[in-house]
Amino acid sequence: MRMIVKKSKMTTGGPLIALIHDKDAKDLNLKSGDRVQITTKKDQIVCVIDVDKGNIIESGEILLFYETSRLVNDREVEISYYPKPKSIEYIKKKLKGVELEKEEIYEITKDIVQGNLTETELTYFVSANYIHEMSMNEVVATTNAMVETGERLIFNDNFVTADKHCIGGVAGNRTTPIVVPIVACAGVRMPKTSSRSITSPSGTADTMEVMCNVNIDIEKMKEIISKENGCLVWGGASQLAPADDKIIKIEHAMSLDPTGQLLASILAKKKSVSATHILIDIPWGKGAKIEEKAKALKLKKLFETLGRRLDMYIKVVLTSGVNPIGRGIGPALEAKDILYVLSNDSRAPKDLKEKSLEMAGEILEMAGKVGKGKGTQEARKILESGQAYNRFIHILRLQGLKNADPDKIAMAKYKEVILANKTGQVLSISNDLITKAARATGAPFDKAAGIFIHKQPNELVNQDEVIFSVYAESEDKLNVALEILKDKNLYKIK
Amino acid sequence: MRMIVKKSKMTTGGPLIALIHDKDAKDLNLKSGDRVQITTKKDQIVCVIDVDKGNIIESGEILLFYETSRLVNDREVEISYYPKPKSIEYIKKKLKGVELEKEEIYEITKDIVQGNLTETELTYFVSANYIHEMSMNEVVATTNAMVETGERLIFNDNFVTADKHCIGGVAGNRTTPIVVPIVACAGVRMPKTSSRSITSPSGTADTMEVMCNVNIDIEKMKEIISKENGCLVWGGASQLAPADDKIIKIEHAMSLDPTGQLLASILAKKKSVSATHILIDIPWGKGAKIEEKAKALKLKKLFETLGRRLDMYIKVVLTSGVNPIGRGIGPALEAKDILYVLSNDSRAPKDLKEKSLEMAGEILEMAGKVGKGKGTQEARKILESGQAYNRFIHILRLQGLKNADPDKIAMAKYKEVILANKTGQVLSISNDLITKAARATGAPFDKAAGIFIHKQPNELVNQDEVIFSVYAESEDKLNVALEILKDKNLYKIK
Numbered sequence: 003m004r005m006i007v008k009k010s011k012m013t014t015g016g017p018l019i020a021l022i023h024d025k026d027a028k029d030l031n032l033k034s035g036d037r038v039q040i041t042t043k044k045d046q047i048v049c050v051i052d053v054d055k056g057n058i059i060e061s062g063e064i065l066l067f068y069e070t071s072r073l074v075n076d077r078e079v080e081i082s083y084y085p086k087p088k089s090i091e092y093i094k095k096k097l098k099g100v101e102l103e104k105e106e107i108y109e110i111t112k113d114i115v116q117g118n119l120t121e122t123e124l125t126y127f128v129s130a131n132y133i134h135e136m137s138m139n140e141v142v143a144t145t146n147a148m149v150e151t152g153e154r155l156i157f158n159d160n161f162v163t164a165d166k167h168c169i170g171g172v173a174g175n176r177t178t179p180i181v182v183p184i185v186a187c188a189g190v191r192m193p194k195t196s197s198r199s200i201t202s203p204s205g206t207a208d209t210m211e212v213m214c215n216v217n218i219d220i221e222k223m224k225e226i227i228s229k230e231n232g233c234l235v236w237g238g239a240s241q242l243a244p245a246d247d248k249i250i251k252i253e254h255a256m257s258l259d260p261t262g263q264l265l266a267s268i269l270a271k272k273k274s275v276s277a278t279h280i281l282i283d284i285p286w287g288k289g290a291k292i293e294e295k296a297k298a299l300k301l302k303k304l305f306e307t308l309g310r311r312l313d314m315y316i317k318v319v320l321t322s323g324v325n326p327i328g329r330g331i332g333p334a335l336e337a338k339d340i341l342y343v344l345s346n347d348s349r350a351p352k353d354l355k356e357k358s359l360e361m362a363g364e365i366l367e368m369a370g371k372v373g374k375g376k377g378t379q380e381a382r383k384i385l386e387s388g389q390a391y392n393r394f395i396h397i398l399r400l401q402g403l404k405n406a407d408p409d410k411i412a413m414a415k416y417k418e419v420i421l422a423n424k425t426g427q428v429l430s431i432s433n434d435l436i437t438k439a440a441r442a443t444g445a446p447f448d449k450a451a452g453i454f455i456h457k458q459p460n461e462l463v464n465q466d467e468v469i470f471s472v473y474a475e476s477e478d479k480l481n482v483a484l485e486i487l488k489d490k491n492l493y494k495i496k
Numbered sequence: 497m498r499m500i501v502k503k504s505k506m507t508t509g510g511p512l513i514a515l516i517h518d519k520d521a522k523d524l525n526l527k528s529g530d531r532v533q534i535t536t537k538k539d540q541i542v543c544v545i546d547v548d549k550g551n552i553i554e555s556g557e558i559l560l561f562y563e564t565s566r567l568v569n570d571r572e573v574e575i576s577y578y579p580k581p582k583s584i585e586y587i588k589k590k591l592k593g594v595e596l597e598k599e600e601i602y603e604i605t606k607d608i609v610q611g612n613l614t615e616t617e618l619t620y621f622v623s624a625n626y627i628h629e630m631s632m633n634e635v636v637a638t639t640n641a642m643v644e645t646g647e648r649l650i651f652n653d654n655f656v657t658a659d660k661h662c663i664g665g666v667a668g669n670r671t672t673p674i675v676v677p678i679v680a681c682a683g684v685r686m687p688k689t690s691s692r693s694i695t696s697p698s699g700t701a702d703t704m705e706v707m708c709n710v711n712i713d714i715e716k717m718k719e720i721i722s723k724e725n726g727c728l729v730w731g732g733a734s735q736l737a738p739a740d741d742k743i744i745k746i747e748h749a750m751s752l753d754p755t756g757q758l759l760a761s762i763l764a765k766k767k768s769v770s771a772t773h774i775l776i777d778i779p780w781g782k783g784a785k786i787e788e789k790a791k792a793l794k795l796k797k798l799f800e801t802l803g804r805r806l807d808m809y810i811k812v813v814l815t816s817g818v819n820p821i822g823r824g825i826g827p828a829l830e831a832k833d834i835l836y837v838l839s840n841d842s843r844a845p846k847d848l849k850e851k852s853l854e855m856a857g858e859i860l861e862m863a864g865k866v867g868k869g870k871g872t873q874e875a876r877k878i879l880e881s882g883q884a885y886n887r888f889i890h891i892l893r894l895q896g897l898k899n900a901d902p903d904k905i906a907m908a909k910y911k912e913v914i915l916a917n918k919t920g921q922v923l924s925i926s927n928d929l930i931t932k933a934a935r936a937t938g939a940p941f942d943k944a945a946g947i948f949i950h951k952q953p954n955e956l957v958n959q960d961e962v963i964f965s966v967y968a969e970s971e972d973k974l975n976v977a978l979e980i981l982k983d984k985n986l987y988k989i990k
Contacts, residue, residue, distance in 0.1 A: 011550045011551070011552050012506070012550070012552060013549070013550050015528070015546075028941035029938075029941070031935070031936075031938070031941065033694075033748075034509070034745075035748065035749050052509075055507070056505050056506070056507055056562060057505070058505050058506060068550060090750065093750065094750055094751075094752075097623065097626060097627060097750065097752075099627070120749065121615060121616055121619075122615055122616070122619045122746060122749045123749055123750070125615075125616045125619035125620060125623070126619060126623050126749070126750050129591065129619070129620050129623035129624065129627070130623065130627070132591060133591060133593070133623070133624070133627045133628070134627070200527075251528075252616060254527075254529065255529050255614065255616045255617055255620070256584065256587065256588055256591070256617070256620050257588075258588075258591075441525070442525075444525070447522035447523070447525070
């Protein structure tokens with residue numbers, strides 16, 4: 003059937019969808035959710051149809067939503083029925099609890115990336131993977147499929163390419179921007195892609211964005227890495243393992259975090275930048291994402307097994323996840339902390355510096371740059387000599403420097419302080435509550451909002467001395483955050 | 497936040513959804529899939545937001561999709577964050593494999609009906625019910641919840657209200673329009689709601705629509721029933737158990753037919769019209785939906801158990817599902833068959849008449865109108881006396897008569913015949929192939945399209961005598977159907 007093309011700016015969030023009139027749907031024997039092939043002068047595109055019963059378009063017209071409209075330039079197209087993709091059968095198989103073959107997982111992943119599956123079909127897949135937990139074979143196949151269906155960074159030399167990942171849950175724990183320049187100085191390549199925050203007050207990409215541009219495409223990444231041996235960009239700007247974002251979006255609807263998908267997500271991002279040496283940081287302890295050591299060890303084992311299956315050298319370290327790390331929580335405050343550490347400023351939070359050195363040291367040892375047990379020492383030398391700082395500034399410049407002077411990073415308009423309720427030593431600060439409060443200040447969207455910790459765990463404080471400063475861009479946001487910070491479990495002083 | 501209302505005619509297919517600008521989403525700390533409360537001068541509405549990154553609207557504006565827009569009359573509204581409904585937690589519980597309480601099922605069902613769940617959230621629920629099969633308690637709770645969240649037909653008298661249901665899969669098997677007037681004449685009330693076809697060449701509602709209007713609301717239904725003791729309407733025109741349609745739509749995406757949901761769907765529709773005596777027809781045999789007798793018996797048992805739990809008198813009959821029933825396949829041809837049977841015309845297909853009498857007889861016995869074993873005989877008396885025909889014509893008139901003369905029901909423009917390939921007795925006709933071919937002719941959308949069976953199973957035929965006539969509104973459709981009918985498994989002659 004010939005149809006006149008109409009275009010909508012409305013996006014579907016991924017799937018290729020077009021609207022056709024009820025009368026035409028009946029003539030073509032089509033119902034909502036069926037596929038059609040759109041034949042243009044140059045191309046053939048398959049998309050899912052939705053049936054217009056509200057007279058948005060006339061019979062004989064086809065309305066293309068944004069994702070589909072940008073693929074079509076013709077004013078008229080030919081429309082014909084197209085069968086469901088094979089992926090649907092494979093998803094159904096997984097729903098029935100049958101393990102999928104790697105070819106089947108590849109087919110589903112490819113269809114996710116190409117927008118060939120509706121949100122409903124994708125949700126069935128995510129549900130099935132949640133209920134019938136993925137086998138190790140499936141996790142391996144999913145990781146590889148996610149890599150193969152995206153862009154890749156490939157290097158034609160023998161340098162070691164390393165990467166790191168922290169499973170999160172610790173406020174302020176922004177070690178990556180310190181680790182990258184240190185190991186880069188020592189000759190270890192680190193093409194770091196990071197995420198933006200979803201539920202925390204800042205992701206590494208949000209923090210880096212205070213200092214430089216992070217929307218860097220793959221060509222520019224290559225250029226920066228060839229010069230500086232490392233970069234610090236937002237993973238979403240390139241098409242590295244793009245299936246991942248679409249799956250995560252569906253998981254968030256139900257706040258699901260299925261382990262198999264999580265492992266595949268993490269390692270696909272690493273594999274797509276050709277990293278072979280991966281350090282995984284699992285913070286654990288009371289108030290952390292993982293509270294029990296046994297669970298942390300189980301996850302460690304899964305990562306290690308998966309590393310062997312994927313031909314990657316994976317080292318997993320268990321670290322303390324009980325307290326926040328660093329003084330700043332929120333993009334601007336975290337950027338300041340990073341710059342203090344890198345420039346060896348006296349205001350550098352000691353815990354952030356030491357954890358970064360430990361991480362960098364592990365990577366140097368893994369890459370064989372120093373002997374066992376010598377990593378942290380070597381990392382410290384590179385940091386304290388100022389080399390790492392210089393490298394970081396070079397990277398910022400290549401990415402489009404915005405601000406590298408911590409004293410010139412402005413804070414939000416409204417500020418309030420919180421005073422210690424007694425004299426003594428700070429025992430602990432709740433990661434959960436400080437995260438919630440910092441999020442309420444407007445971080446990460448309001449870059450200059452957040453919470454500054456004046457007194458970290460182990461430090462001494464006097465009653466009525468300032469323990470936290472809270473920054474927000476509006477009084478409303480400030481008040482919501484302050485309300486959360488009233489919680490008596492926020493900190494403990496002995 | 498105050499926002500200016502913009503309205504879209506675009507429908508979401510159920511969920512209440514609004515679009516807000518990226519900047520406002522960040523200010524309100526909202527992401528796609530979060531809820532907001534819209535406060536108008538009169539009302540408060542909760543809907544799900546989608547974030548506009550394509551500049552469809554300006555910051556400060558909110559675009560309401562059709563389902564939400566019809567609830568809002570104000571030009572400006574107040575928008576605030578609204579937490580996720582409790583249903584989300586219950587869906588997550590079911591995803592984890594935990595049996596749901598009846599209050600939890602009620603809450604989910606209510607949210608489905610009110611459009612409070614996104615398609616993704618609803619898909620999670622359907623997946624969970626598919627993988628972790630519903631318990632009998634859950635099926636009972638789901639049936640009751642679907643009834644309670646919809647409109648109901650309630651009668652204030654002591655007449656027996658009966659209903660019937662066939663699980664389908666048999667082409668042409670249109671007994672309902674014959675059964676309803678027969679039992680209505682005998683004093684058994686039958687407020688029949690039927691579905692339109694989804695994958696078959698006709699549903700009872702499609703066939704009835706050839707003869708009268710079937711889009712009848714609940715008030716009009718009551719009026720017709722009070723006069724004639726029965727009606728034959730489309731279930732989708734009223735709000736009887738409305739959750740069902742939304743769940744079925746999601747199941748169709750994956751062609752799922754989970755037993756628990758199927759049972760609840762069927763019985764909720766019956767319960768919502770206050771039917772207490774239900775006849776269930778399970779056709780089984782080679783080529784039917786259910787091929788093995790053991791499976792048919794298992795389903796029978798489930799229906800019977802469920803009947804006891806729901807305080808309904810359910811009788812299940814197992815019938816032959818091997819061959820089509822009646823001569824016509826497609827709305828117009830089936831309407832002709834029905835009128836032939838009711839008017840005692842010599843062209844009446846014997847098998848359709850006998851099966852209808854058997855069904856009607858069962859209902860008369862269940863309702864205590866006749867003694868055991870006397871039902872069919874009584875039904876035959878009512879039919880052959882012409883009473884049932886008169887009753888049927890009265891019902892058609894009250895529903896808006898279109899055509900009750902089988903000779904004036906026109907057939908589609910293009911016709912082709914198929915000749916028998918040898919002389920002998922017709923042994924069988926494939927339900928599956930004749931359904932596929934009849935669907936290809938354009939039925940049920942093209943009412944006058946379909947297939948007429950000149951020689952039914954057991955009838956004698958000569959080589960090159962016409963065995964089927966095929967009707968379609970276009971040559972293209974005719975040819976596609978003929979192609980399917982070339983299959984050598986279409987019929988067997990001995």
